[in-house]
Amino acid sequence: MRAFERCLVRRWRAMSSADALHDDPRGDLSLRRAVLRHIVPGRGIRTTVDQVFITEGAQGGLDLCCRSLLDATHTAWMERPGPLALAAAIEMTGAKVIGVPVDANGMRVEHAIRHAPRARVGFVSPAYAFPSGARLSLSRRMKLLEWATRSGAAIVEIDYEGELSGDGASATSLLGLDFDGANDCVIHVGSFSRSLFPALRLGFVIVPRSLIRPFARVRAASTRSSPHAMQAALADFIEEGHWARHMRRLKQATRRRRELVVAELRRLLPKGLAPRSPAGGATLTIDLPDHIDDVALAARLAAAGVDVLPLGVGAGGPRNIGRGLVLGIGAHPESMLRRAAEQLATLVREAS
Numbered sequence: 019m020r021a022f023e024r025c026l027v028r029r030w031r032a033m034s035s036a037d038a039l040h041d042d043p044r045g046d047l048s049l050r051r052a053v054l055r056h057i058v059p060g061r062g063i064r065t066t067v068d069q070v071f072i073t074e075g076a077q078g079g080l081d082l083c084c085r086s087l088l089d090a091t092h093t094a095w096m097e098r099p100g101p102l103a104l105a106a107a108i109e110m111t112g113a114k115v116i117g118v119p120v121d122a123n124g125m126r127v128e129h130a131i132r133h134a135p136r137a138r139v140g141f142v143s144p145a146y147a148f149p150s151g152a153r154l155s156l157s158r159r160m161k162l163l164e165w166a167t168r169s170g171a172a173i174v175e176i177d178y179e180g181e182l183s184g185d186g187a188s189a190t191s192l193l194g195l196d197f198d199g200a201n202d203c204v205i206h207v208g209s210f211s212r213s214l215f216p217a218l219r220l221g222f223v224i225v226p227r228s229l230i231r232p233f234a235r236v237r238a239a240s241t242r243s244s245p246h247a248m249q250a251a252l253a254d255f256i257e258e259g260h261w262a263r264h265m266r267r268l269k270q271a272t273r274r275r276r277e278l279v280v281a282e283l284r285r286l287l288p289k290g291l292a293p294r295s296p297a298g299g300a301t302l303t304i305d306l307p308d309h310i311d312d313v314a315l316a317a318r319l320a321a322a323g324v325d326v327l328p329l330g331v332g333a334g335g336p337r338n339i340g341r342g343l344v345l346g347i348g349a350h351p352e353s354m355l356r357r358a359a360e361q362l363a364t365l366v367r368e369a370s
């Protein structure tokens with residue numbers, strides 16, 4: 019926070035009249051350059067600054083993708099369960115959402131191709147499907163690219179966890195895979211919400227060359243761009259090495275917090291129940307037996323001050339996934355996580 023404050027104050031004081039009038043719908047050039055040089059290379063991506071758009075978090079990027087690519091005649095795939103706000107952004111364009119099941123190898127791409135081969139867009143989180151953490155296998159990545167190239171569809175790669183997926187040992191991104199230009203159909207969506215904090219409201223989208231103009235048109239017709247001072251401060255924060263230092267510490271802290279919660283819940287939960295977090299990261303899932311109503315349990319936990327997401331509210335139509343609770347452990351100190359784990363285990367035992 020202190021390093022960011024210094025960057026912000028310096029940029030604020032030094033603001034020129036050109037900065038004050040700055041108005042590129044793709045965002046501030048200094049931040050687009052910093053993303054290009056320091057953020058996306060960690061995901062195996064080489065691109066040009068023309069192709070980088072700064073957005074209001076990943077959700078701002080997904081909204082931009084939806085507005086630019088979809089209308090009421092289209093269908094789009096997304097993982098089920100998946101982020102609810104993505105389903106809402108797709109539905110706002112009038113397009114139909116097809117929820118695609120997820121297994122240990124990520125989105126079941128063959129299932130999606132069989133059921134909705136003419137989808138306009140496939141939204142997918144290859145590095146870390148929310149909430150299971152499943153990573154898309156290489157053979158499914160190739161099937162996905164092959165389908166999109168053949169059918170003229172676009173793939174929106176949601177890389178919400180970024181370098182934090184798999185505790186930093188993450189496979190390269192889909193856009194970073196280079197099969198003779200097969201990734202020309204991939205739009206990459208990233209965010210600073212996980213690496214810094216969600217209320218910063220900054221993220222980025224990398225688009226293929228052919229989509230720069232349509233995306234810029236939509237951006238110019240909606241919010242135009244994010245506030246200049248925050249973008250410029252973040253650019254300096256990254257260029258001066260603060261972001262990389264912070265990421266090293268954050269990866270360690272996330273691993274420690276996850277290990278603590280997993281150990282506490284293994285000790286305290288009834289036999290047969292255990293949290294899973296196959297791909298590391300800051301999200302854990304506890305699968306529950308059918309007789310426990312996860313939605314009601316989440317409401318009781320909320321009343322006790324523990325905020326969890328019931329698996330039953332996953333996007334994409336009626337429940338056809340198991341019952342469970344999704345826990346976010348990234349934002350809390352260890353003492354608070356310990357208390358929350360105790361509270362959670364007590365209420366699960368009562369419901370069992």
Ligand SMILES: Cc1ncc(COP(=O)(O)O)c(C=O)c1O
Pocket residue numbers: 074075076077078080101104148176178208209210211216221
């Ligand atoms: C798992 C998950 N959480 C939260 C968000 C919202 O992110 P942001 O704060 O970057 O808009 C997204 C958007 O894609 C997401 O996939």
